[in-house]
Structure formats: structure tokens, C-alpha cells
Amino acid sequence: MNSVKSAIREMFPDERNVLAAEAAFQELIV
Amino acid sequence: MTYDDIAGLSGTGSPERSTGLGDTGCMRSGFTRVEARGGDRCEVNRTGAFRDGKYATALPILWAERRGAPVVSFVRIDDRPIKVYSQIRAPDLVVVLDSSVMDVVDVLSGLKKGGSVLLNASHPVQLGISPVYTVDLTGIALKENLVVAGSPILNTPVLGALPESGSSP
Numbered sequence: 001m002n003s004v005k006s007a008i009r010e011m012f013p014d015e016r017n018v019l020a021a022e023a024a025f026q027e028l029i030v
Numbered sequence: 031m032t033y034d035d036i037a038g039l040s041g042t043g044s045p046e047r048s049t050g051l052g053d054t055g056c057m058r059s060g061f062t063r064v065e066a067r068g069g070d071r072c073e074v075n076r077t078g079a080f081r082d083g084k085y086a087t088a089l090p091i092l093w094a095e096r097r098g099a100p101v102v103s104f105v106r107i108d109d110r111p112i113k114v115y116s117q118i119r120a121p122d123l124v125v126v127l128d129s130s131v132m133d134v135v136d137v138l139s140g141l142k143k144g145g146s147v148l149l150n151a152s153h154p155v156q157l158g159i160s161p162v163y164t165v166d167l168t169g170i171a172l173k174e175n176l177v178v179a180g181s182p183i184l185n186t187p188v189l190g191a192l193p194e195s196g197s198s199p
Contacts, residue, residue: 012186020174021190023187028163030162
């Protein structure tokens, strides 16, 4: 997940993108 | 060995590589098909895979799609250089960014045995296979105000869901 966040920050500096990715990681339902 | 094996179309050319965990356990090798609609901004970027030291290719299928028309794209991640740029017939993972495409597209078509589905929906959906991972990407994008021209941006939220849901771009 850290590499994902790092990649997102690099391409999309707006921190909301990282927050959204973290939320998706947490809210995933199986 | 068939042409599909050589070209990687069947997804069975190197099964030990196509399902293995990456060194960090974050970016996994494999074949992914993304089902969405035009305007969903479904281009899933590959930078995370590169950061994990892997090779990755992304292939959006572009034709005369209109906003709202079903579209599809493909992502390959591997530990070795990828020389195949074709469509993927047997993906390890199918990502459905708009669940309404399931009314007009067989999203499970070609999915490998043991493959998984990541579905953007606000509630779990029974697809008759397992595992199906569900996450409300649209809701998350709206909550974070990730909206452009009235459309929620799904490509960054979906990246957060991919590491847990099987092979991922």
C-alpha cells in the first residue's frame, strides 16, 4: 500500500487522492 | 503450446508468475481487465507496479466510445519485461468500475479459475463466484470531493483497493 500511496502522490499531488485510496483499502468488503 | 500461450492471451503461459506475490506483497503480478463506461476515467496507472520493481503495461481499448458507453482496458504486471501488448482473454482479476455495465457485458467472461472480481458498488453483489470484492469507490470519491465535470474520479480510489483484491496494477 505504501508504494501505491507514493505513486499516487507523485502523479496526483492533491492529498485527497491518497485519502480516497486509503479509504478504499479500509472499506473493501469480501 | 498454443498461440494464445505464446502471446499471453490465455494468461496461462507462466502461471507461477501470474499469480505470485510481489516482493513487497503490494503489487502482484498478473492480468487485469477493467470494465467501465466512457467518462469513468478508468485508466489505471502502473506507477505503483514500477515502484515495486515490476514491469507493467496498460492497454485501453479505444474506439468510437461515447461518454457512458461500455469501455474496457487491460493491465499486465510481471517480474520480467512484457513484450505482449494484446488484449487479455483470461484475466486473473476483473475490475468493474460501473456495476451497470453488468447489464450489457459479461464481466466474468474468460475470468481464470480462482480469479477474482473487484466491484464498485455500495453493497455486496452475488456473482456466483468467489471471491468478489466490493467497495463503494463512487461514494469515496464523492466524499473526498474528487469530482471533475460532474463525474467522480475513480482511478485513485481503486488503486487503494487493488492490493487486497488479487493481482493488481
